[in-house]
Amino acid sequence: MLARVEPVTLDQIRTARKLLDPVMRRTPVIASRALSERCGHVVSLKCENLQRTGSFKPRGAYNRIANLSVAERACGVVAASAGNHAQGVAWAATELGIPSTVFMPTGAPLPKLVATKAYGATVHLTGDTVDDALVAAKAYADETGAVLIHPFDHVDIVAGQGTVGLEILEQEPDVGTIVVPTGGGGLIAGIAAAVKATRPDVRIVGVQAEQAAAWPRSLAEGRPIPLETMSTMADGIAVGRPGDVPFAHVGSQVDAIVTVSEDALSRALLLCLERAKLIVEPAGAAAVAALISCSTEELGLTGKVCAVLSGGNIDPLLLTHVVNHGLRAAGRYLGVHVTIPDRPGGLVSLLGVVSGNGASVVDVVHSRTGGALALDEVEVFLTVETRGPGHRQDLLEALRDARYAVRLQE
Template sequence: MEAHFLEACVNLEQIKAAQQLLAPVMRRTPVVASRVLSETTGFAVSLKCENLQRTGSFKPRGAYNRIANLSAEERAAGVVAASAGNHAQGVAWSATELGIKSTVFMPTGAPLPKLVATKAYGAQVHLHGSTVDEALVAAREFADRTGAVLVHPFDHEDVVAGQGTVGLEILEQLPEVGTILVPTGGGGLIAGVAAAVKAVRPQVRIVGVQAETAAAWPASLAAGKPTALASMSTMADGIAVGCPGEVPFAEVAAHVDAVVTVSEEALSKALLLCLERAKLIVEPAGVAAVAALMTCSPEELGLTGPVCAVLSGGNIDPLLLTHVISHGLRAAGRFLGVHITIDDRPGALVSLLEVVRANGASVVDVIHSRTGGELALDEVEVFLTVETRGPDNKAELLTAFDRAGYAVRLQN
């Protein structure tokens, strides 16, 4: 294992300097209590709302600190970055605030709202490749060709130090905090939070949370060095990073107590909970810490209270939000999709819908088809989408269908 993987290089003085630099331009985001998560875990849980930060995520903290520390010669050459959205917006906004030209390379499939916002913040945007890694290759080539400074999304000391100001704020807002959970992708945020918090209160437990289908950190920590994933796929694009950075790796290896993973279903449920109970719009990557509190046991997380979960961002495409809400409602047992074959006779559909009504559920959609390949001449297939009052009501309705003699096939 190479030496720079062993030695953490971001210190408290760097993070405090970043905090002083950022104070006039960054929002001190609120910490709000979550009653439902407190009841779920048995610990007092609060949410650190970085989804309410400028540009909608924590990213401007690191980007601004990195760019503000450039020399006059470096500033004159401009900056370049690669990102699917949040880092792009952070770099664009920070560069414009500092009067510096910015260029951003984004994957061709980057969410439209993030693309539009990045342009609005002042960056010249180029679409390149299908992944952030491919966009990063183009950004590096641009830097080599033009002399622009590459502002990496997580693999630089100034970026990590800027993100570490989140940790200092948490300690100021929740002085007795016992555990901090942080969404984790490339590692800039958790590295900065861990470096700041452990320097001031080493007893505080730091837990990273990754999407299980894009989790490079467990294997990397086991190997003792950043290790790339062969493939990844998750709705949480903000933490979909195939390989941790070397600078964050040193901090995480030295200071982070555990890294856990959560499913796509858990992310959907967590997003829905934030929307319904906390009245906060959070993107899938941003709710990873909440998902862990909802699905992992306190023993698995090693919780000591009070607990703080960082909401790292709120930039979500409205179309994706619609899909995720639907997915979350299904995962929570509040949406039920069923295929049922009934007799093709007057009143048969009414009888089926009466079962739904009698059990207190509401029909969202009905598709009535006579053209199914396996249907007899006197049969009709009905696809029902039903809103239930929760898992218990869903089970009651399925039992009622069975008692009424209906053969039910659940939607996949």
């Protein structure tokens, strides 16, 4: 049975806004012509990746910690997070002169771990998931009296995140649809509470990673249902169970929840990097992923669209991997095995076909030891940069027309 929780009110969000104004950045909203052309709607991006600590999380964390009593502050605060909430809590606690302890999964991205320590928190690595870290954080709170700062399941957290919604209404007063990355639900619940109170006509759409989507089933069954497994690059929205406080708002105020693939997340990150010149983490790019991969009917877009970029904290090594993944997903990389004659000029002839079709070779691997090769054959693995799916297909046809045996990379 769903726990009875009081909804977050517009007055609470406005109070949070007054508290946060001196310390939070009013992040910009920028137009995206590339997305507007794809969607047939004017699209803008709310750049919370440019917020303090690199995500929207400090809004809720600061609002929650600032509202603690003197006695609660004396005991310090504790949190569990894969990175963004950790940084938000560490920064907010240090700003308010309160000690903080953060439990993070052992696989937490190194830049987020280093940043959390730099913001002043004592960090403990434990378990494989945020849920494991949360168990440890709760135990620590019970032992020490530290106040647990939940990443999304508290009224003050949701009210703090709701200030994003107030800003969107001020910056884009004629907005018709707001698309929001969604994990535990704190951000989308806050935005929905802020927006629907004065603009019930605005459509609110949440976006989850396909392989970490707890909301569709939970909403269908009328209560938060935990996932058994999750596997996504979008660690910032990989939450196994929706929060009780957000659930009340999402169920009544959010118009749709859609899911996106890992390929779509990669392509979205690449689009933000190339076209908007913005570094965004996979979770932060989820709204963009929905705009480039979901149908207009599925999203139900109306009027001007604002996509929230919820965070930009990404490991440079992961960024390299995701960009390469995005290039492949967008048809701009082709990995292909080609069997050629083992004689002088064989490789030159192959590369002539590639260059003659306007493709650029990224890498060449030349092997004579494949088990299926004849004595007079060589296998070449080519990584080729192409201009898109159509160019990719043209090159494959040209290779086959030249009577090469071609096998795509698996």
